[in-house]
Amino acid sequence: MDTIDLDVLKNCAQWIAAGKRCQLVTVIRTWGSSPRPEGAMLAISEDGIVVGSVSGGCIEDDLIAKVRAEGITRTLPELVTYGITADEAHRFGLPCGGTLQLAIEPLGPASGIAELLERLGRRELVARRLDLGSGAVILGPATSGMAMQVSESALTTIHGPRWRLLIIGAGQLSRFLASIAAGMDYRVTVCDPREEYREGWNIDGVELLHGMPDDLVLDMKLDHRSAVVALTHDPKLDDLALMEALKTDAFYVGAIGSRVNNAKRRERLKLFDLDDAQLARLHGPIGLYIGSKTPSEIAISILAEMTAVKNGVAVPQDMTVQAAKDAAKLGAGGEACGI
Incomplete structure (x- = not known):
């Protein structure tokens, strides 16, 4: 688009x-x-x-x-x-x-x-x-x-170059996030090595790649006009990519998951060569509290937080914590289990 x-x-x-x-x-x-x-x-x-x-x-x-x-x-x-x-x-x-x-x-x-x-x-x-x-x-x-x-x-x-968004994972939430972001001045790339998730992907103007996410992060040479959102819930796909993204100038790096899962993720990332300042840049739980009840509404809440960060607007912590609580009510497991 x-x-x-x-x-x-x-x-x-x-x-x-x-x-x-x-x-x-x-x-x-x-x-x-x-x-x-x-x-x-x-x-x-x-x-x-x-x-x-x-x-x-x-x-x-x-x-x-x-x-x-x-x-x-x-x-x-x-x-x-x-x-x-x-x-x-x-x-x-x-x-x-x-x-x-x-x-x-x-x-x-x-x-x-x-x-x-x-x-x-x-x-x-x-x-x-x-x-x-x-x-x-x-x-x-x-x-x-x-x-x-x-x-x-x-x-x-x-x-110049449009704002870039790399989405890790090609599930249902990714489809909504990619579609909306494509209309918000983002050049959207979705990366997922899992063939079963790529099957049937048909969003115009969104690039779908099948390589490993951490390799793509390195290849993209992310700058201050770039954002990365990890949506797979799979540490094997998310963590290495997040590690590389947090070393770049990307203005936003975030990962889906509850507060508990994000705390565990931070502990895992500490085992890599990331310092405290780099870890502090990780957004998670992601999304602003807007009463999200569906994947499409969760996508909007994620983009709302990204937009606030891009525009230098401070986001109160309780707005992200409450968003995670509401999304967790959608059910256990899968993409919709919490942001």
Whole structure:
């Protein structure tokens, strides 16, 4: 499954290749409450087709109306601000008087969209610099931690590898977790050497591998945009992979299981060459307390905790402990015995 941004860029490339006029709209600044974050993108073709979002619908309607009434007449990038006055904020549906500034860029073959997509396909982290005066585009390598930059003369946006999620185990819970994560900007890989669990796996956009999980962790070279979740309940598959993952920069490493089972897991991992700081990074029981009663709800609770960690939000311990208690009520044994 494509992320929203990739979908926007792919549609732009298709329109350009077909000779259609189109423009790319990027949120570059926000003030107050705004529906979409800085960097959010939207593309509009000359016939008013829209992909992506910059406001959740209100600003899009105005942009579409202008294109349908006037066509795409811009030849150079333009900065446009919505919601400066309370009346405009109300008219465009911006919450609490929010204001956002957009960069509207007419696209063509020289805009570098096709090359950008090629680089993203090679999992490169790319900086795209748009000269606001001339419309010229330069693509170059970006470094980890770079963010969008806006000046009077240029807009530099960062495009790069999607967040990665490695799921160990291909059971029922893994299917829900993989499906939801694929729509949350994760490139999802599922690893399970057990043939009986891989049989019938058919989730689009999710890579299924049959090697040993610890070997895959090493091969993937996990970074700070990576997460690992172990769901097999089998120490032979989970423990070595978790050991290797805890040595990496992965922002989240977690394992399913009750508090008792996770305590036993930590004791086993102490026998390997992990220090206390590395062991402290292991999340388990995993998931936030949301009253989960089914595998699909447990998947949501796991992704909720992952999202909190990714965004630097502190998670109270009682929210994970209670989640484990609730999930344990689903029954003994198997994936649903506790998170």
